[in-house]
Amino acid sequence: MGEDAVGQYRIIAYIDDMEEAMRLGKKSGFKEDLIGDIKNIHEETVDMSSLLETEEHYDKLKTALEDLLGRLKETCLNNDEKGASDLVDELGDKVKRLTEELSE
Numbered sequence: 001m002g003e004d005a006v007g008q009y010r011i012i013a014y015i016d017d018m019e020e021a022m023r024l025g026k027k028s029g030f031k032e033d034l035i036g037d038i039k040n041i042h043e044e045t046v047d048m049s050s051l052l053e054t055e056e057h058y059d060k061l062k063t064a065l066e067d068l069l070g071r072l073k074e075t076c077l078n079n080d081e082k083g084a085s086d087l088v089d090e091l092g093d094k095v096k097r098l099t100e101e102l103s104e
Contacts, residue, residue, distance in 0.1 A: 010058060011049050017069040018042040024076035025084060034081065037088045038072075044095050051102035060101070064094040 022038045045065075052058055068091045075083035 008049075008052075010062060011045070011052065014061070014065050014069055015042060015045055015049075017073060018045065021069070021072045021076045021084075024073065025081075028076060028079040028081070030076070030081050030084065034085055034088060037085075037092065041088065041092050041095055044092075044099065048095065048099045048102065051099065057102060060098060064098050065091070068094065 018038060018041060022035055022042070025035050025038060048061075052061060068087055072084060072087045072091065075087060
């Protein structure tokens with residue numbers, strides 16, 4: 001399997017992780033604003049996926065998102081709304097910066 005295919009699977013996994021975080025947040029009773037913020041990041045990530053063209057792009061994506069998404073799912077699972085909110089802010093900033101960088 002080529003690196004491009006691996007990268008495409010990686011972004012699909014990140015999008016799935018965001019969907020899982022939304023589901024866990026809803027189950028934990030998080031505020032709708034927070035769930036909406038996760039949904040917005042999800043949509044921005046889906047839109048950004050069309051900008052990913054090289055292995056370097058996918059590596060930047062991994063660096064920007066992988067750890068944060070794992071931590072976000074964990075905070076949602078542990079019903080830590082404040083922790084999730086902080087991570088969503090950081091995640092949103094990283095997605096915006098990466099989208100801007102890839103758009104140049």
